[in-house]
Structures are given as structure tokens and as C-alpha cells.
Amino acid sequence: MVVRRVSSLAIAVTCGVVSVMMASAAQATLPIQHWQTEKGAKVYFVENHDLPLLDINVDFVAGSSRDDPAKSGAASLVLHMLDLGAAGLSDDEISRSIADVGAELGGHFDRDRAGVSLRTLSAERERKQSLGILAKVLQQPDFPQPVLEREKARIIAALKEAETQPASIGDKAFYAALYGNHPYALQPSGEVATVSLLTRDDLTTFYRANYTAGSAVIALMGDISRAEAEAIARQVSDSLPPSITAKVLPDVPALTAEVDKYIPHPASQSHILMGEPGVRRGDPDYFPLLVGNYVLGGGGFDSRLTNEVREKRGLAYSAYSYFMPMSQEGPFQIGLQTKKEQTDEAIKIVRSVLKDFIAKGPTAAELKQAKNNLMGGFPLRIDSNKKILEYLTVIGFYGLPLTYLDDFVGNVEKVSLVNIKQAFARHVHPDRMVLVVVGGGKQADKVEQPVK
Secondary structure (H helix, E strand, C coil): CCCCCCCHHHHHHHHHHHHHHHHHHCCCCCCCEEEECCCCCEEEEEECCCCCEEEEEEEECCCHHHCCHHHCCHHHHHHHHCCCEECCEEHHHHHHHHHHCCCEEEEEECCCCEEEEEEEECCHHHHHHHHHHHHHHHHCECCCHHHHHHHHHHHHHHHHHHCCCHHHHHHHHHHHHHHCCCHHHCCCCCCHHHHHHCCHHHHHHHHHHHCCHHHCEEEEEECCCHHHHHHHHHHHHCCCCCCCCCCCCCCCCCCCCCEEEEEECCCCEEEEEEEEEEEECCCCCHHHHHHHHHHHHHCHHHCHHHHHHHHCCCCCCCEEEEECCECCCEEEEEEEEEEHHHHHHHHHHHHHHHHHHHHHCCCHHHHHHHHHHHHHCHHHHCCCHHHHHHHHHHHHHHCCCCCHHHHHHHHHHCCCHHHHHHHHHHHCCCCCCEEEEEECCCCCCCCCCCCC
16 A cells, blocks of 8 residues: 655644534535546546645555456555656655655555545645656556565565454455455455565556556545646546456355354454445445444444443443445444353354344334434534545445435435335345354364464
8 A cells, every 4th residue: 555644734734624624514515526537537526725735536446356366465566566666756756755745645445446645735836746746656657676575575474464363364264255256355465475476567467457547536625626626637647558448346146055164263352253245335225224234233332232242241342233335245244352252152142133133123212313323423424625535536436426425314314114124134144144253162173273
């Protein structure tokens, strides 16, 4: 991932943005402007002159699901290497040029997306210099060999360390059991064996195939005009590699049977993950699932899982559940940690809570509480430029309606008890879920070899 750089000026200005947006977000809709560049990049723009700032995200269909399994880790390494050498500039020169104008260059990465972000002052000198660097980073990455070898060694060391950590072991096993041979099963950072073999040519090939203008989603927010936004969109996208036919992700196969995977580990606590492929972005069941999950395990101390697992029985400090919508069905996941000797009891309670929720749904009082919290907390979802920018990116990347944020509260408000029961019945199946336990549990000594 691109190294994040934050100047003291940027930090001070960021604090100012939060307070300003807190005052306006609750009452203002967002006038999102949308267009497409001549090269095919999709642009989403919100003009805001409250502060002299400009925020940009440029995202590509270049997440880890685009990796070749034999070269897993290439997608992540490409993004990470973008600002470590571009257009003949070294990583130090890029860093100094960004710091010189008080800008911040960052990145974000997941199984669907890879993106570069820039925050800069909107004044001409600062904006011009920082945008020039952004364009070089996006369009002319050098992937210098000495830096590549250095970063590969660092990543491999991190991967080896992760192989000893129960949380990482559990997450890897969970995605493998959930997605099988689907690309979502690939680990975002790759494997030790695959990263070791990655070459500069591999990175260049991945970059040219996936960092194209046709797959770019550009989100801009801040102190610029529409004409300036159009010019910036052209500057950062017109010289990207030509678009090619993108690989289409296969459908996620539904689980056909329960999968229990117990992995012994010397940690004092068991890490428990349970779930199945859940829902895609844009699915009409999303809001019923969102509201219902607040009652099940998304509402902290308001949720049934926390109440039954922590408050009534003291089995865990916390228990949670969530849906992660993605291009294909992202995971529905329940998680908690508990003492090894309490593992089986905790799993039994979680299964019982889930089955009861699927069968009966929330009560009217729980539904009202969930709606009040989600609707009342909505302004906090868009209380800064960066949060709004991320929503712009998600709206663009996943093709959500431009009115998504305007409609959010109304979509929550109209969810009914019947909607929730029907949506959960369609997407959550307690009789065929993945259970991954790292630590203890009744089958811990029978299935896997202990972690060394």
C-alpha cells in the first residue's frame, strides 16, 4: 500500500474540516456531479468551498481478486510500489515534493479495489505540484528493482509473522473455507511462496492490465470548480494504459453444507469466526440486512450477541456480526474471542442466538431502536471530507445511485420486521455456515497440526 504521509499543516486543517462538516452534514444533501472522461474514466465530484482543500481518490478494479493465484500478492505490491519511484523520481524525491506543499498521499486496497488518494491545499501552487506528483505516480511507475527487492523482503517477513498470529490464521482459513477456488479466497498480501517469485515484469504486466483509464473511478471533493475538476480528471487519467477487456469475476458458489475447521494454537484465547457469503453491493436486501444486523450483532451493547455472550454469561469481551457487500457476495461474519475452555459453550450460544433471530426476527422495540440509532448516527457517516470522498468512490465503483446518501435515512426508515425476516432467510443459513476456531474447542486435537 502507498505510504501515508501527513504534514502538521494537513493534520490541523483536517481537524477543521470535521467541525465544519459536522455542522452542515445533517441538513444538507450532497450535489454529486458525475461525468465520464473521453478515455472512459468515471468521475464523481462534490464542489465545496468551505475550506481551501481538495481531496481526490482514484480507484481501479485492481484488488487482490485480480491476482493470478500463482502470483498472489502482485496486486497489493503494485499499489504499494506506485509512489516508491515514478517518472524517474525516487521515493525520497516524491516524498519531499509532497511534503513541501503540505499534501498527503495515501492508498487503500481490498479484494475488489486498489486506489490512490491525495489531500492537498487548493491554492494553485500547492495543488499544481501535488497533482503533478499524483499523475506521475499513477501513470509512470518505475517499480525500481532495488526497491522491489527491499519491499518483497519486508512483506515476506510480515507474512511469516502473520502465520503465527491466531487472528491472521483464522482470517485466512475463514476466507479459504468461505470461497474455495473463487478469487476472493486469495490473501490480499499474497503468500510467502508467491511473493518470493514476483518479478518487476509481473508488476508491470499487472499494472498495464488493471490500471487503465476505462477502469478508473475518480472521486473529487473540495475547493475547485467544475471546469477545474474536469481538467484534473483528464490530467490524472488520460495517460493511463489503454483499456482492455477486464477479467470478469466468477459467481460465488453457495455453501452446500456446514464446514467446521478447528486449528490448534497455543494462544490462551480461542478466535472464533462464523459466516457464509452474504450480499453484493446494490442488492435490494441490503438495508433490511443492515438494520437487522444492528439487532443481531452490529449494535454493540444494543445487540443480541453482545447481550447473550458478554452481558449474561461473560464469555467474551465483545461479539459482533456484519455484512461486507462487495462486487460479488462479500462475507457475512460473526466473530468473538473467548477463553479456550469456554470455546464450545460460546459457539453453542452464538448458534442459538443466530437460529432464534433467523426464525423469529427482531422485536418491534428492537427494530425501533436500530432505526433510531442508524438514522440518528447518519450525520457521523458524512462528517468529514474524507468520509464523503469514500462514499463518492463507493458509489462510483459499485454503480450505486447518485442519490444513495440522500436516500439512506429513508431506506432505513422504511425497513419492516417482515423485510428483515425475509432478507435474512434469503442470505443467512445457520445449517450451512463456515465455523473457524483457532485455539481450543472440542475437535481441536483431531483436525489440524499445531502451529509451530
